[in-house]
Amino acid sequence: MHVHNYEKLWLLASLALIVGFISTIVYGAVGAGVVMVNDEGGQVNASGLSEHPEFNDPGVRKVGPNEYEAYVVAQQFAFSPDPIEVPANSTVTFYVTSRDVVHGFEVAGTNANAMVVPGEVSKMTVEFNETDEYGVVCNEYCGQAHHDMAGEVIVKEPGNFTLDDAGESTTAQATNGTDETANGTGES
Amino acid sequence: MSTPTESILNIGRTDDETALPAESFIVKYPTVARVVRVCFAYAFVALAVGGLFGVIQALHRTNVIRVIDSADYYTLLTAHGVFLAIVFTIFFLAGVFAWANTRSLERPPLNPRFTWLWVGTMSAGTLLSGGSILAGLVAEIDVSADVLFTFYAPLQAHPLFYIGLALFVVGTWLAGIDWFRQYLDWRADNPDERIPLQSFMVLTTMLMWYLSTLGVAIEVVVFLIPWSLGLMPAPTPLLTRTLFWFFGHPVVYFWLMPAYLMWYTVLPKLSGGRLFSDPLARVVFVLFLLLSTPVGIHHQYLDPGIAEGFKFIAMTNTMFLLLPSLLTAFTVVASVEHGARQNGGEGYFGWLTALPWRDPAFTGMMLAGLMFAAGGFSGMVNAGMNINYLVHNTIWVPGHFHLTVGTAVALTFMAAAYWLVPRVTGRALYSRPIGLFQVVLWFIGMTFMSAAMHRGGLAGIPRRTAEPEYSKFTFEAVVGTISSLRLQIAFGGVLLFVSLVIFLANIALTAANNEPATGLKTDLPPALSGPEQSPQVLDELKLWAIIAIVLVILAYSLPLWSIINGAGFYQDGITASPQVVQPVLEVLI
Amino acid sequence: MVEAEAGSETPADVQAPDAYADGTLVRDPEVENPLGQEDFDPKGTLALLLVYFIILTLMWTFMYYVEFLGNGPTVIG
Numbered sequence: 144m145h146v147h148n149y150e151k152l153w154l155l156a157s158l159a160l161i162v163g164f165i166s167t168i169v170y171g172a173v174g175a176g177v178v179m180v181n182d183e184g185g186q187v188n189a190s191g192l193s194e195h196p197e198f199n200d201p202g203v204r205k206v207g208p209n210e211y212e213a214y215v216v217a218q219q220f221a222f223s224p225d226p227i228e229v230p231a232n233s234t235v236t237f238y239v240t241s242r243d244v245v246h247g248f249e250v251a252g253t254n255a256n257a258m259v260v261p262g263e264v265s266k267m268t269v270e271f272n273e274t275d276e277y278g279v280v281c282n283e284y285c286g287q288a289h290h291d292m293a294g295e296v297i298v299k300e301p302g303n304f305t306l307d308d309a310g311e312s313t314t315a316q317a318t319n320g321t322d323e324t325a326n327g328t329g330e331s
Numbered sequence: 332m333s334t335p336t337e338s339i340l341n342i343g344r345t346d347d348e349t350a351l352p353a354e355s356f357i358v359k360y361p362t363v364a365r366v367v368r369v370c371f372a373y374a375f376v377a378l379a380v381g382g383l384f385g386v387i388q389a390l391h392r393t394n395v396i397r398v399i400d401s402a403d404y405y406t407l408l409t410a411h412g413v414f415l416a417i418v419f420t421i422f423f424l425a426g427v428f429a430w431a432n433t434r435s436l437e438r439p440p441l442n443p444r445f446t447w448l449w450v451g452t453m454s455a456g457t458l459l460s461g462g463s464i465l466a467g468l469v470a471e472i473d474v475s476a477d478v479l480f481t482f483y484a485p486l487q488a489h490p491l492f493y494i495g496l497a498l499f500v501v502g503t504w505l506a507g508i509d510w511f512r513q514y515l516d517w518r519a520d521n522p523d524e525r526i527p528l529q530s531f532m533v534l535t536t537m538l539m540w541y542l543s544t545l546g547v548a549i550e551v552v553v554f555l556i557p558w559s560l561g562l563m564p565a566p567t568p569l570l571t572r573t574l575f576w577f578f579g580h581p582v583v584y585f586w587l588m589p590a591y592l593m594w595y596t597v598l599p600k601l602s603g604g605r606l607f608s609d610p611l612a613r614v615v616f617v618l619f620l621l622l623s624t625p626v627g628i629h630h631q632y633l634d635p636g637i638a639e640g641f642k643f644i645a646m647t648n649t650m651f652l653l654l655p656s657l658l659t660a661f662t663v664v665a666s667v668e669h670g671a672r673q674n675g676g677e678g679y680f681g682w683l684t685a686l687p688w689r690d691p692a693f694t695g696m697m698l699a700g701l702m703f704a705a706g707g708f709s710g711m712v713n714a715g716m717n718i719n720y721l722v723h724n725t726i727w728v729p730g731h732f733h734l735t736v737g738t739a740v741a742l743t744f745m746a747a748a749y750w751l752v753p754r755v756t757g758r759a760l761y762s763r764p765i766g767l768f769q770v771v772l773w774f775i776g777m778t779f780m781s782a783a784m785h786r787g788g789l790a791g792i793p794r795r796t797a798e799p800e801y802s803k804f805t806f807e808a809v810v811g812t813i814s815s816l817r818l819q820i821a822f823g824g825v826l827l828f829v830s831l832v833i834f835l836a837n838i839a840l841t842a843a844n845n846e847p848a849t850g851l852k853t854d855l856p857p858a859l860s861g862p863e864q865s866p867q868v869l870d871e872l873k874l875w876a877i878i879a880i881v882l883v884i885l886a887y888s889l890p891l892w893s894i895i896n897g898a899g900f901y902q903d904g905i906t907a908s909p910q911v912v913q914p915v916l917e918v919l920i
Numbered sequence: 921m922v923e924a925e926a927g928s929e930t931p932a933d934v935q936a937p938d939a940y941a942d943g944t945l946v947r948d949p950e951v952e953n954p955l956g957q958e959d960f961d962p963k964g965t966l967a968l969l970l971v972y973f974i975i976l977t978l979m980w981t982f983m984y985y986v987e988f989l990g991n992g993p994t995v996i997g
Contacts, residue, residue: 147608165646165647168715177717179632179639180634184636186898190904244486247793249791260635262898262903263568263635282796290401293802
């Protein structure tokens, strides 16, 4: 087959580019430790979340020194809990699922971003090193008021951050408040 | 079709022998020319409606001018996606392929009735689906399909939307059969010839299409139609998503292939040169047939329920899918350079001035190619698995595909129309200078809109939303302000709409032009390096089809099995939203 | 037309007087020195694409290492 030498050169350059891209991505996974959302979260019954041992009470739990788990339910058109409060210098694993349709869970301005598919649990572990406030955006169309669906992640000073004995509610009032809101929307 | 067209045809035959020469396409294949005209008419009507909705959205979500409710935004967004990315692109493709297959095989389709059957089936599908989307704007009609282009269950549309989609896809399948029959007829007469290049492109593209539409056909026919009619429970959302993206990535190559066909076979001629390499053109189309489908999971990098290993495989396949496009860049640019050198072009870059930049067809396709180079880059970022976290479902993504389907494809189609419409109507283009202004305006408008969308995406602004901001927090741009990005999106969107109106007017005036087209005698020049310099195996379509099927089975069988194993076909606890029909099963029980 | 696509006949066969007379070409259709396959080295194409290659490499590096890895928090498990 006749191929001009310049085109052979370009073919090699193209292959080098492709291999370079793949190598960078492998570095991101192995070197920088970026993990993709995957199948570890398992499945749940989307309309049976109130019977689920964790999603029945969305919120943040402490599971180890500086280690937390955040169970988040997305539904038309809110996240619960909202806000999600965690301490700085912590490792937080989010478990996000949907009560109804497909949503998105994007901590705006960060690389914490996942699809939320009913029946599936999106599991993401993230380190929060500094106090900050982030917006959480539903970035997948989920119905007529999709644009109203947003929440917050508040990373607090470890000194100002408390969980009660059950390890359930963060700064108690805020979480109780959002739980009621969430239940209200769920039933309407 | 119409009396004016007949009079143009008669000019060719009687008064002025040179007006429409006997070897011109419209005189040799009047029926096919009519089919192409009808396909283009559908394409341009869809372009007009989809484009109008586009500018309304650009102004709405940037909060510049608001003429609709935010709740209706999603109806317009659904229509914008379906009318432009399905109806406009695929009807235009059908017109181009009908022209190219007939032209290169030198024979019309075997049975004109069969040809009209696929045109009719695609039309019926369009009217049903399009109608059910637009009905969402009319409160009195109890039909809606506000499910966007991706129609992820359990968002539910009216059954007519899904039925229309299925009909439309069946129409494209019939069109493919028509083109294959045309080819087999040619093959019977030419047992030892290489497949003519344009026909080769049509056939490989259609093979890719048959394979990839299996995903959406199963999704719609097996799951969504019975569910929307209330006959079956809601399907597993992750399963239907995966079936959608089985089709959803190859469809972008289905849009792109007619543009590539024009770049490979017409653009060299417009530049005054010849195709640099016919063998590599064939290699490129074979690679697209093989690699377009086993990559769809790269749209699901951030999905739960799919193991990282499957995502990695999709990523490597996707990266190798860059190869045919990078090769295309070389072959097409070298073909244009061949024209420029013969025009007296000199130097490493000086040859670029020796090109017919006043020709809207040439300039439009070149600008489309340039934008595709930029869109290629943002596509590489999208494809980069873990870097996808940065941009997934942000406005970066529509920024990307407005460069690819919105410019590489759409601007090439508009440029191609300036060249092709005279060939299928027999009428001279109304105005070349206006055409030139129009394609340049599109390029400028898209530069503003797309660059701002990319930057907005990096700031985390989501796609598919009616509102520019949230009450709880604000976005922060790296460079410049968010409000200036919004203004650039709105400004670019307005320029694009103006460009679109000018295009449609120019084409409408061409269709009504009583001046006969000139230069119709010409044929496309042969390649510098012809097909005889490529191995015969490239023309073994059966072999490539089988390899393509094997690759798809390798890429998809395990992910699909693991989804079905985990969640089943019908997952418990999934309910439709909004619910258009009461599930029959629930009613009975 | 099949022949037109099927082979690399001499350029003279191709350049019929009408070949580019549809107004899409600015120069004289009669090419005086048609460039054949052997005489044409697309050095301009190679130059353009090498520029593209450099842009791609630089932008990819910037996007990956600055925009992406600098955009934490990032998913690490």
